[in-house]
Amino acid sequence: xxxxxxxxxxxxxxxxxxxxSEGLRSHAYAVEAVMRFxxxxxxxxxxxxxxxxxxxxxxxxxYPDQHCTKTREILLxxxxxxxxxxxxxxxxxxxxxxxxPLSDMEKTLYAIDELTGLVAASAMVRPSRSVLDLTLSSxxxxxxxxxxxxxxxxxxxxxxxxMLGITVEELIEDTIMGMREVAGAIGLKGSPEGP
Numbered sequence: 001x002x003x004x005x006x007x008x009x010x011x012x013x014x015x016x017x018x019x020x021s022e023g024l025r026s027h028a029y030a031v032e033a034v035m036r037f038x039x040x041x042x043x044x045x046x047x048x049x050x051x052x053x054x055x056x057x058x059x060x061x062x063y064p065d066q067h068c069t070k071t072r073e074i075l076l077x078x079x080x081x082x083x084x085x086x087x088x089x090x091x092x093x094x095x096x097x098x099x100x101p102l103s104d105m106e107k108t109l110y111a112i113d114e115l116t117g118l119v120a121a122s123a124m125v126r127p128s129r130s131v132l133d134l135t136l137s138s139x140x141x142x143x144x145x146x147x148x149x150x151x152x153x154x155x156x157x158x159x160x161x162x163m164l165g166i167t168v169e170e171l172i173e174d175t176i177m178g179m180r181e182v183a184g185a186i187g188l189k190g191s192p193e194g195p
Contacts, residue, residue, distance in 0.1 A: 005047070005048060005051070005081060005084075006084065007047075007051070008050060008051055008054065011051045011055045012054065014055060014058060014078075015028055015054055015055060015058060018058050018061060018062055018074070019057070019058070019061045019062075020061065021061055024060060024061050026120075026186040026187055027057065027116060027120075027186075028053070028055070028056070028057060029054070030116040030119075030120065030178075030179050030182065030186045031053040031054070031056060031057075031109070031116050032050045032053035032054040032182075033050075033178045033181050033182040033186075034116060034174065034175050035049040035052065035053030035105075035109060035112070036049060036050040036053070036178065036181075037177055037178030037181060038108050038112075038174050038178065039105070039108075041174070044105065048084070049105055049108070051084070052084055052087045052088055053109060055071075055075070055084075055088060056088050056091050056109060056113065057071075058070075058074060058088070059071040059074065067092060067096045068089045068092040068096045068099075069096070069097075071085075071088055072088075072089050086106070087103070087105055087106045087109060088109075090102070090106040090110060091106070091110050091113050093110060094156075101160075104164070107160060107163045108160075110156070110159075110160045110163070111156075111159075111160020111163065111171055112157075112160070112171065112175050112178075113156075114153050114156050114157050115152075115157045115160075115175045116175060116179065117149060117152045118142065118149050118152045118157070119131065119134065119172070119175050119176055119179055120179070121142070121152070122138055122148075123179075123188045123190070125142075128190045128191050129188070129190035129191070130188055130190030130191065131179045131180055131183050131186075131189075132183055132188075132189065132190070134176055136172055136173055136176065139176070143168075143172075
């Protein structure tokens, strides 16, 4: 691949080659959708933000102990632009990467990665099992219960919101709205009217 910006189709093909788990694929689609939603709202390059969101956990299934490190190798071997590689690696800052998120795009990915998990878990326990009728207050309630979705690092989300200069509530709203756009693809369309 040349140094041209990779397309969504190229990113999707790569994602599917390295991730067979439907759960990991759904997470990638959710992060992509939120990245696209926020990029659109900010007047940024929706395609670029979306592709980076889609590919951010590329190495997680095959190389969980080398998360971010292997992704860097894979993308560089394929000639992906440095900006894309850096953005993807920065989402692991302080966890599995020393690349600090600096651009608005990088900060957004860092902030919403964990949050999509909390939003998905919050939707799954609703009678509707849907993100379409999920509210900010419902997610905030779950946020305050550390035992709920215990694997979600709330400190990363809060730090990301602070880096973006917005409240956690604003970030949750954007994440819900972005995930609604792909509710069917991520298994969270449910039945908004209830069971």
